[in-house]
Amino acid sequence: MTIDELHADLTRSGLNLIGQALSIFDADLRLAVSNNQYKAMFDLPDALTRPGTSFEDTIRFLVERGEYGAQDDTDAAVAYRVEQARTFQPHYFERQRPDGQWIAVEGAPLGQGGWITVYTDITDIKRQESLLRARSEELSGQVLDHAERLSAANRELAATNAALQEAQRVLMRSEARIRQVTEMVPAHIAHADADYRYTFSNLQQPMVFTGATNQSIIGLTVEQALGPETFAQLRPFMDRAMTGEPQVFEITHQPSGRRIRIALTPDRTGQGVYALSTDVSAEVEAREAISHAGKRSLAARLTSGMAHDFGNLLTIILGLQGRLAEQSLPASAAEDVQATLAAARRGVTLLSRLASISLPRDLSFQPVNLPALLDEVAALARPSLAEGVTLRLDCDLPPGPLLLDPGALQDSLLNLILNANAALASLEPAWGRISVTARPAGGWLRIAVEDSGPGFSPEALTRATEPFFSTKQGQGSGLGLSMVYDQTKLAGGTLRLDNTGTGARVTLRLPLRRVTRQMVLLVEDDDTIRTDVRAMLTSLGHAVIEAASLTEARAMTDLPGLTMILSDLQLGDGLGLDLAGAGLPLVLMTALPPGDPLRSDAGWPVITKPVDPNRLATVLADVGCHDLRDRPQGAA
Template structure:
């Protein structure tokens, strides 16, 4: 016996034990449930007590039998009663049947539609009331009438209260479901009244803006958000209270997160704004990606604008170097002329170095993030930089709260930090001083690197323009591209650079997105590479990361092996022996398995650009491979 049938039989058996007659009709006016007293009370045939029987058929049977007295038009009477039943209103009534017995009929609508009706035989109660009226000379007629009316009113009130309780339970359930949904939303949803008091919150404020109050209902917005954050939002609050919906983005200073806030006015019946609905979303990752994309677009534009000029300039420098070299080697050349030729050669070579730096800033380059341990990286950088900084410079390093590997591109990071150290050294020359290089996390959003020196600090002009290309305070000694390169690398990664004076010198603060490196789960990797030496090297990297490896040399071999259910990822070279390429393999497996391609082809190659999956540039380290595997498998 199925569970549903068992439950239905138990329910029906329980209802049959009740002395009152019960019937439940659904929203389509079909009988859902009835008990045995219902059939006995109205002497109904078995067919009219089965689930699915229409209310109309039951009424027609009762009307035709005279249950409702003498009726001229049966169908008109049936239609009227069906129409009345379809309204599903709570009701109580008492009526005398054709057999002379009196019944009380009490009906209540159900939240999902339909209604339940309870029929009680009150014939004996009515007889006792009649006897009491006839035999008691002490009770006045008015008292009896009032008592009877009160009894009837009490029964009607009980029916209404039951309907209200059912409605209350339904509303409570709806409210609970609504709160559960809003609390699962990865955003803060709230409401404030005109006094800036929170009247609703889904308890997500502290997760969107760390450091804010966890429980805000009943609190003023200043107390919940903090003075600084409130002042940033308040102009939009004022406009919203004046009826203007708005969306703004702010930087939440305590956490460094970028928050998008939507304010929607709530209007009362008089169209006056009585409060605001607030939706706050953390868009830090989106902002970082947007900044990186914007910087990449600027680099591409700069590369297009400068490539032609750089090409012609390089040709001119080549000619100058050649001619001046010939002049310098001429016999009998006066010493003054030799000095001029030597100075011209030095200037031309410096121009070549400047071209290299411009190419480094504006040229196309891909970030290659990998799992990096910052403590050894900065210690190695300090050991490398100290001899260059000189004996008069004391370099101190501090790393806090960054004990686990993070995803960064170590090459550009070291270049940027070295630039900051050299700039600080030059700012303190010739007397020297102290440089403090620090790295720390800002909440769970940024890694903040700072280089502070004890020099004279930035001038007002430098604070405003030092990040611009070619701006320098070193005269002819500087190219003006050092801090520009730092700024470019930070923006390309989705970060930022800030210049400030500390009162004891200058400080440059660079923020990069904090992304903790998580190792990919051990899995079986299908490695496709036709070069034995490279395949062995990559296999050793994979096994060193805890993965199992299955090897293939061609697309056909890889396709056959990819059907094995244990294979979880494919790592393939783009250029393979035989027919087909790694790109063809990636398209063939796109719907079944994640694929990573590796190649020595340059980023602008047409075949590489057609890849539908991540591409790893050869040569790569085990750390770079681990970072790409982590990003694909999680």
């Protein structure tokens, strides 16, 4: 006998011990459960007590036998009771059967559909009530009537209470299911009343609005939960929604930089609004990346056809002007030659930048002393600043190098500083300040370039990162901010433009990866691969100890100073996973494709072979900041 069969048998045995008759019919009006008392009370044949028996067949049997008295139309009587069952309502009543037996009938609907009916033999109770009426001459008939009605009312009240308790249980279970579903949804679902105070929340607000409280926000106002700045963005939309206008919009959550899409639905009772908030940062970034890729592709197609001829023309111009510059010319002519040479050289630079639009970009992560890099950027930029323009650096970072692409970052900062200088130089007279600040912000490095100029125009705020867009009236190529955007995105960061009220600001956010010098046990059974990976590790400043097999590596895991293990997943004498027991962070390398069970179930970071130096550098930087054993892992 199976467990289910045993439980069913125990249930039947228990029901048969109950003194009342009991039947349960499902939503399709078919018998699901009954006990022996049900069969005995109504003297039913076996065929009508089997699970699956039609309610209509049972009623027809009872009507034809006279259970409900003489009927002029049997079919009508059956149809009437079947229709009552289809719209079943909780009930309690008492009736006398043709054989004189009195029964109390108590019925209640079930949350799963269908209903349960309990039949209680109350013949003795009725007999006692009759004797009491006949023999108690001292008691008035009115008192006896009240007693009988009170007894019947108590029984009906008990039945109603049982039905209410069952309805409450079903409602509580339904509410629990709804709350579980809403808490599983990767979005913040909430209700706020007319005073902007939360009355419901599915506890997902911190997942969407990074930095929000992890505690329940019910009872707090939107301003208290999200801060004044975010509330100021939301309030106009909430006010319109409270007047009955549904709202769907996007905002940038300033503390985290995330892009949030919010749908507000008016509460039909007029008591506030329902809100559905979703983080769509990845979607927005994908849209921007597709847009920029399309524009770069268009630029490449427009320039590729003429780049060769244009380059030849510039070569001829530079050659002729160079020959003229070597001759003895009047001062005015010599100045014109130099100006022509400068313009031609600028054309060469522009041509190179146009060509680079469609070329693949590669990162080159290295340990970088950021304060020193900023000093170098300032030294390169200051000679080009307009007279009256000052440049100030403000770097507040923990000591130690960061993992960055120094070339790309230096190019981006120089571009931003020179753009700010151009904005200040357009003032009469040219005057102002440029500041570069670098701060840690959570898991990000935040670098902001601000100026005290006129700020971005509304059009520039939305289009400045597009290739060829420029506000310099023919003096700029329109490629500077576009290239800064591309380099920042490639490094895994974000770029934001805004006005401060006293000028313009461009903010770069890059992953904050602190470089910690590691002593790495490198385990690889291929000599060539081991040599290549060792060179990558040492170029990043890490110390390396090598092992050519699992057996050799096991003998080295207790060496003093060892901080991590980098191992091939499949070694000649075993799996690199076996080194996980050494108690050190483990990073694995493999040529197995993503999705391979051995790779997917590793439980540690996995780097794909051939090993990419930048990927290796980022994983090692993460090892320096976190214990990777506590992180869910896939392919690094």
